[in-house]
Amino acid sequence: MSSSAKIHCPENSALADNWTVVLPRRGTRNRSSHKFVIPEKQKEKQPWAPIDVEIDTERESKLMQKMQNYIQKLENTEFRLSFFDQMQSPEMMSRILKVLGSEEKMQMVIYGIGSIESFEPPRLQLSLALLMKRKFDWIGAVEIFDPIISLTESKVLTSLGCSVLSINEQGRRLALKPTIFFMPHCEAELYDNLLEANWRVDRLKCLLLFGNSFSAYEQHVSICKSSDVARTRKHIFVCEEIH
Template identity: 30%
Template structure:
């Protein structure tokens, strides 16, 4: 079998059916996640990210994505974009393009603010993000960010662990989810590929909100197919949410997770060094 075409960043232009997803391997839950720090060439990284944004902006993938977002948002103001889980944007080409998507989306919807967090950001990466007018959240809230009540919040979780999405839903477990546009791994794919019993036990808030979600599956037609695979746009229409009885919105304590290697908790990393 001949080798797939590979670009200068190491992307395969043609990929097999089982696409690679970005993961951060972590120690067991009792261990402390020790984050190293390195100096990066900020100017060079900015240049590469701008180049990726220019590449993405003219792609059919981004045009389709922004059209889908606009269909959901309509004429409502987007007050903020919140992004968790970009990864190390100075070293990972997938992370670089996912940041480029965030920047392009920012230019289109023009929110009042854009907030980002990843517990593995280097200090210089935080400075780089600030150069793009992004606000870096220092604390690791494990996705438990409460969205605004005064307009649309777009939440971008690129290839993030399902626990992070579950925590976000838990934090916003009320009818204000109607003001959320969630760009993350497909709920449909998650539900189709996992037993209901497992989902109800491990990510109960995704499991419970799924029947009241409208999902737009984004065609994975960007030239590098490992970057945005399995990504969908999710929204929670008011008319669907209002069909739920009051007891539906009762929530318990913040979820706890066992035996996971993909989810960085606040006990592992408490605060970014910025």
């Protein structure tokens, strides 16, 4: 996991208050196993609950111990130190304070984290998010959703201080107050849903996005030359053009 990060800030547009911190991708290994894909026809928010209903306290205990180990391991890395140094740089803090406005805290919404029980990348990503909350007092409540979360994972996430959503928002959360959207490895359509739902200056200025590089999505469309793919990512491309 690289320690570098990029800031997208459309300074010279009506969207100037919207900015994105893009964390680098970890490659493609196991990526298909924890995608958060938005079906084309499924646009509305849907009630959701884990499909498994069996409580397994032994699994919960093992997963909790595994997560605590990952958090401790990541906390002691050069990546974590370097990343937090970047987060506390004058430029970054200026932008964070701009998003916060008169608020003391901003909530964190984590989409598409994947299975923390089955795969290492989701465990590392969640560990980073939890360490961010521990480090920065301006981060408030943490909400999390992925349609593949199991009952065991849901209970562990709750024990770690997260609230697991009972609604599949399809990424269409309105940023009515300062909100960090933590979305590593999410599909482009989910990012576009989020941007489309908040495509107003008063909402975009409350939105802080941690995720993938929009330019990478634009390059993918230019290669595949698909008008259908381009249509589902139009808000991403506008943000990239005005960067």
